[in-house]
Amino acid sequence: MEIMSPQNTRVKEWAGLQEKKHRDKARKYIVEGVHLVQEALMAEADVECLAYDLEKGVPAELKKLLQSVQGMEVIGVTAAIISKCSSTNTPQPVFAIIRKEQQGLEAILSKPDSLVVVLDGVQDPGNVGTIIRSADAAGADGVILGLGCADLFNPKTIRSTMGSMFHLPVVEGDLSDILPQAADRGALLVSTSLQGEESCYQHDFHGSQWLLIGSEGKGISAETAQLVDKSIIIPMSGRAESLNAAMAATILLFEARRQRG
The missing domain is CATH 3.30.1330.30 (Ribosomal protein L30/S12)
Known part of the structure; x- marks a missing residue:
């Protein structure tokens, strides 16, 4: 035709x-x-x-x-x-x-010892796509995009995933609904914060862990923060104030990957 x-x-x-x-x-x-x-x-x-x-x-x-x-x-x-x-x-x-196909939230929730990345208000399509690509590379079990994130199907997001969006479940949904379900099934909800209790290199990444990444400007929302079990810090010795969301997510994913063997 x-x-x-x-x-x-x-x-x-x-x-x-x-x-x-x-x-x-x-x-x-x-x-x-x-x-x-x-x-x-x-x-x-x-x-x-x-x-x-x-x-x-x-x-x-x-x-x-x-x-x-x-x-x-x-x-x-x-x-x-x-x-x-x-x-x-x-x-x-x-x-x-x-x-568009039905998204596989249940498949992520039912996975034992799951490693999942959760994005809260990450609005830049390039960052969202890069995080999906890093999650794929690190062998994560899925990515959750909360409300206020860049659209998964935005052409820029799709390009930034480099095809990784087809390799693991990526679910768009309401974190106030999804995160309590994950906690009920035994997932530890971990966020990064400059006030974190422990370095990401001392934190034990074994077991089911959902890593929460917020926007560069605001971090995770107050509502999401109330659901978090633990916040950790990525130690920095230079003078940069913070890391871009995709870089922070990638560091955590590969430290988890290293520990989990």
Whole structure:
């Protein structure tokens, strides 16, 4: 199948997925570029259709994967259409439209000895995506995005995950509802604070631990802070006042990874 006109109704729908309100209404999102489309296909995400630049053809890396995927449309489009649907200045030659799937909170909650990262009000999409990538790299069991975080399906967040969003459960929800459920199942809720009781290198990361990361400006909210069991500090000897949220999360994740072997 081919679509040649940027005014086509489907093209308008795809381009609309750059905005959250349209993503929420359609329950779909867009991923751009060979690497992310490849990750989505390999993870068996619910891909509705794949659009590629007719002049360049289907990228070689995707050809083999497409043979094994059932029920997905493959549509040739013009460079103008790709440009209209892209969020970057140098559009990639392929994108996919993916249906949002039910998120796996129960899978995270029921995992024994789980290592989970919880984000509270982290608004920068680059930070949210990078933390998901670090959680994937450190072998964490999931990431929870509280209210007020950057949207998981924002194109910038998706790009920053580098495909990791397809490798582990990422759940968006209300922390005042989710965190008490985690505590009831035996998870220790740990936050970082400059007033922390203990260094992150002395803290014992064994057992089920949920690591709470707040926004750079404000830290975690007062409501979330009331649910925390323990706050720890990342010791710093230089003159920087604080670390970016993604760096702080990465340090904690890899210290946990080191201790848990």
